[in-house]
Amino acid sequence: MARDVVLETLRHAWETLQPLNASMAVMGGIALAAWEHVRATHDVDLLIGLERAHGARIVQHMEAAGFKTKRYPPVMQLGRLDLVQFLYNPPDTLLDIQVDLLLGESEYQRAALSRRVATRLPGLDVELFVLSCEDLILYKLLAGRILDVADCAALLVANRGALDWSYLARWSQSLGLTRELSDVWKRAFPGDRPPPQTP
């Protein structure tokens, strides 16, 4: 049941937001699966390339499609970044599935959205985008819990030969995450030297 409910919620959120003509990408647990790291997750996290000024329009759009805001005021301002949380109850289900929208206002978020990767959902006729593996690694490094560090290590192991190391090095340096990236590398590949572009 949960798989269908989460995917249905993702599909509905994606199609609801599409008319806003903004770049969007799936992040979080579902996006990890697109990069060969599969673990259970029960919510939908989206990065959307809209600025703070569009917050009210996003809320209006989502509410019209059956999403309820989780908090009041609906737009959480975290420094210069915004988070809007919604709950959605798909028909005939007992759970309200959470949908988090991160508004992509920073230079890094815009860079991440510019590298998103197209994919399709199994069984659902909709094309959507996921964050690149490098950007998922950077977001996980920012989150910093032991679970996130483990996700980082798993992404490194599964995608070692395909990662854009110069991009990872550039943004880990820009975001002050070089030590964190180096630590995860050592845990993922004990005894192996990091690629030359990495710190």
Next chain:
Amino acid sequence: MTDRPKQPDPDPAPRRRMTAEEGIALWSDLMHTCEQFLLAGLRRKIGADGDLDAAYRDWYARRMEEHDQMMVRMLHELDRRSHEHGA
């Protein structure tokens, strides 16, 4: 029986990468399996007469509170580091 490997190959041949669609399909299967175990665990916890739907909703709410703390922390970190490092 004799054609089985004795130990993992330290230098395995390159493998075919899973597509994003295949990864999400696998996630979908995993979700179904995990939920069955979750429900079994909740049932064991609340007993045969307990309200399983309520227990499931309560479990989900607690998970989402943890998730919210992570999101807030992540965005605070991104904001702080973007500010400090000019990103």
